[in-house]
Amino acid sequence: MRPLRTVTLVARREFDARVRTKSFVIGLLVTVLLLGAITVGPVLLADDDGQRIGLVGNGPDPVLLTETAEQAGIELVPVEVADERTARRQVVDGELDAALVGTRVVVENELDPVLRGVLEGALTQSAVAAALADRGVDPQVLSTAAEGAALQVTALDPPEPQAAERTGIAFIVVVVMYFQLLTFGIAVAMGVVEEKTSRVVEVLLSTIRPWQLLLGKVLGIGAAGLVQLVVLGAVGLGVGTATGVITLTGTAVSVFLASLGWFLLGFLFYAVLYAAAGALVSRQEELNAVTTPMTLLILAPFFVAIYSVQSPGGGLAETLAWVPPFSPILMPIQQASGEAGLGLTVLAVALMLAATAVFTWLGGRVYAGAVLRSGARVRVKDALRAS
Amino acid sequence: MTDSFEIDRVSKRYGDVVALADMTFDVRAGELFGFVGSNGAGKTTTMRIALGVLGADAGEVRWRGAPVDLDTRRRIGYMPEERGLYPKMPVRDQLVYLARLHGLRATAARAATDYWTERLGVAQRRGDAVEKLSLGNQQRVQLAAALVHDPEVLVLDEPFSGLDPVAVEVMSGVLREKAAAGVPVIFSSHQLDLVERLCDRVGIVAAGRMVAVGTVDELRQGGRSQLAVHAPAAPAGWAAGLPGVREVSHEDGRTVLELGDGADDQAVLAAATATGPVHEFARRRPSLTDLFREVVTA
Numbered sequence: 001m002r003p004l005r006t007v008t009l010v011a012r013r014e015f016d017a018r019v020r021t022k023s024f025v026i027g028l029l030v031t032v033l034l035l036g037a038i039t040v041g042p043v044l045l046a047d048d049d050g051q052r053i054g055l056v057g058n059g060p061d062p063v064l065l066t067e068t069a070e071q072a073g074i075e076l077v078p079v080e081v082a083d084e085r086t087a088r089r090q091v092v093d094g095e096l097d098a099a100l101v102g103t104r105v106v107v108e109n110e111l112d113p114v115l116r117g118v119l120e121g122a123l124t125q126s127a128v129a130a131a132l133a134d135r136g137v138d139p140q141v142l143s144t145a146a147e148g149a150a151l152q153v154t155a156l157d158p159p160e161p162q163a164a165e166r167t168g169i170a171f172i173v174v175v176v177m178y179f180q181l182l183t184f185g186i187a188v189a190m191g192v193v194e195e196k197t198s199r200v201v202e203v204l205l206s207t208i209r210p211w212q213l214l215l216g217k218v219l220g221i222g223a224a225g226l227v228q229l230v231v232l233g234a235v236g237l238g239v240g241t242a243t244g245v246i247t248l249t250g251t252a253v254s255v256f257l258a259s260l261g262w263f264l265l266g267f268l269f270y271a272v273l274y275a276a277a278g279a280l281v282s283r284q285e286e287l288n289a290v291t292t293p294m295t296l297l298i299l300a301p302f303f304v305a306i307y308s309v310q311s312p313g314g315g316l317a318e319t320l321a322w323v324p325p326f327s328p329i330l331m332p333i334q335q336a337s338g339e340a341g342l343g344l345t346v347l348a349v350a351l352m353l354a355a356t357a358v359f360t361w362l363g364g365r366v367y368a369g370a371v372l373r374s375g376a377r378v379r380v381k382d383a384l385r386a387s
Numbered sequence: 388m389t390d391s392f393e394i395d396r397v398s399k400r401y402g403d404v405v406a407l408a409d410m411t412f413d414v415r416a417g418e419l420f421g422f423v424g425s426n427g428a429g430k431t432t433t434m435r436i437a438l439g440v441l442g443a444d445a446g447e448v449r450w451r452g453a454p455v456d457l458d459t460r461r462r463i464g465y466m467p468e469e470r471g472l473y474p475k476m477p478v479r480d481q482l483v484y485l486a487r488l489h490g491l492r493a494t495a496a497r498a499a500t501d502y503w504t505e506r507l508g509v510a511q512r513r514g515d516a517v518e519k520l521s522l523g524n525q526q527r528v529q530l531a532a533a534l535v536h537d538p539e540v541l542v543l544d545e546p547f548s549g550l551d552p553v554a555v556e557v558m559s560g561v562l563r564e565k566a567a568a569g570v571p572v573i574f575s576s577h578q579l580d581l582v583e584r585l586c587d588r589v590g591i592v593a594a595g596r597m598v599a600v601g602t603v604d605e606l607r608q609g610g611r612s613q614l615a616v617h618a619p620a621a622p623a624g625w626a627a628g629l630p631g632v633r634e635v636s637h638e639d640g641r642t643v644l645e646l647g648d649g650a651d652d653q654a655v656l657a658a659a660t661a662t663g664p665v666h667e668f669a670r671r672r673p674s675l676t677d678l679f680r681e682v683v684t685a
Binding site: 010199 | 439440441470472474485
């Protein structure tokens with residue numbers, strides 16, 4: 001039998017063993033729902049109608065009010081209200097955000113400072129206009145003069161209009177990547193220990209080689225992780241684009257595709273180490289102690305990423321992005337923010353591949369030397385000597 | 388001697404502890420070979436080395452004259468001492484998977500799985516996860532796992548332990564059938580009566596060495612033979628002085644004697660009749676248990 005056919009058989013079993021479980025399906029559904037809620041929730045909850053403001057008696061011109069509000073960047077909907085009593089009731093009921101009675105504002109508990117500015121501006125402007133009109137000044141002259149006095153801003157380093165969106169994409173990618181690497185890395189370690197505990201490894205290794213079992217396991221579990229990532233990404237992109245949360249579709253799609261690649265690279269690196277760690281022990285309870293180093297290696301770039309997600313161009317995150325075990329989590333942020341040039345990406349991939357080659361070889365030897373030894377925890381040194 | 392499975396001067400030590408010292412025996416095609424010995428004598432170590440899951444320090448394992456490698460091992464059926472199956476995997480999927488790892492095509496693997504689960508009486512549990520089965524049924528599945536790829540050699544570590552009498556019968560039947568089909572079958576067991584009844588040849592291991600090997604009858608000839616004599620009137624020590632004869636026990640006129648080299652059983656009979664009536668005079672056939680005790684304590 002060809003060696004790779006054996007690997008395929010093992011990989012398919014591992015894939016089925018993960019994907020056919022209830023927990024995988026339920027977990028995926030829950031994550032999809034959560035992701036959907038995070039993306040769509042703010043859109044549904046946002047008050048698109050703007051603030052409703054009641055006008056009682058002869059207040060400022062509603063058109064002037066909405067124009068002033070627009071300049072301040074908020075949306076106002078003026079509503080005529082018959083008397084103050086009705087206005088008060090509607091404010092309490094939440095039908096109105098505020099009511100303007102002459103120069104007095106009625107609010108439920110406090111006046112929003114932006115709204116205060118808008119109302120004050122409108123009141124002042126209509127008072128000035130009325131006073132000047134009394135003295136025979138044409139209101140047209142007044143508005144022309146006001147337009148000439150409008151403030152103009154010259155920004156030397158203007159913020160990128162979609163910076164917030166890029167940050168959002170980067171943040172989601174970091175969180176998802178961290179969970180995928182950790183969850184599926186530990187799944188590999190648990191799978192190895194399960195085979196040791198149940199002793200099925202003895203039956204398997206009387207007919208196939210350790211590297212075939214290891215490679216098949218890593219590929220099968222990795223494929224399950226990739227399927228999950230693809231489903232999550234597709235749902236996220238689809239829902240996000242459909243609801244208008246994602247406008248940078250090009251960036252989002254390329255970051256998503258890059259994340260798939262980085263997941264594969266990162267998973268390969270961590271999975272073999274997790275497998276080697278799992279091979280050292282014979283019981284699931286002992287697993288924590290031996291997998292801690294790998295978990296910390298994933299946790300470290302995650303924290304760096306969370307702290308640097310606002311400014312991916314700066315310092316630590318940028319430097320660590322091309323240091324092998326950290327790139328899978330940190331590079332997608334650089335890409336989301338548009339900081340990663342082709343050169344940096346190629347360098348990071350090359351370094352990651354080199355590191356993976358070295359650690360896969362080392363991890364494979366530890367695995368082969370330890371996986372058939374049951375009982376007490378095997379020391380790495382002994383495992384290397386035995387292989 | 389081409390169709391034989393040979394263990395040739397295999398040695399293994401763990402630090403200062405010698406696990407196996409020049410372990411040597413062979414099992415011929417069509418032979419049921421019983422492997423007996425105390426706990427820790429080296430049976431499991433020998434089998435694990437034969438299957439390549441443990442490396443030997445020295446020696447060789449051969450099948451049909453060629454050293455056993457991974458390709459050969461794929462054609463061996465193995466049942467490890469500590470049972471090994473995926474607890475959460477359904478019986479059918481598991482057996483098909485193992486058959487395919489041994490090189491069977493999908494259709495052949497499914498057919499073999501159906502056949503062996505039927506034959507071993509676990510057909511109605513094919514869809515259940517292994518962990519849901521009773522220990523006895525798990526063991527039947529484990530045997531099915533060793534048989535499902537139609538192996539050329541069978542190596543079974545304690546296949547009968549923990550089985551009820553019905554399952555023992557089923558399993559004995561299968562092993563005999565495989566042996567009759569030309570497969571060398573090696574199995575270890577502490578149930579010596581079963582080994583005596585079932586096996587063509589027996590190997591007794593002690594402290595990592597093969598101390599006696601042969602058919603049960605051959606082993607008996609190697610052992611000292613005993614005589615049971617019932618002569619009610621015979622006094623204690625009546626047989627003393629006969630050449631090569633040693634009294635093992637004497638109680639209520641029943642005497643057990645051990646005959647060494649050059650002892651003449653007819654002289655013993657004459658001495659017995661001289662004491663009075665003789666109701667019983669029989670050569671006692673030592674059981675495998677007797678032989679085992681004798682060999683292991685020697």
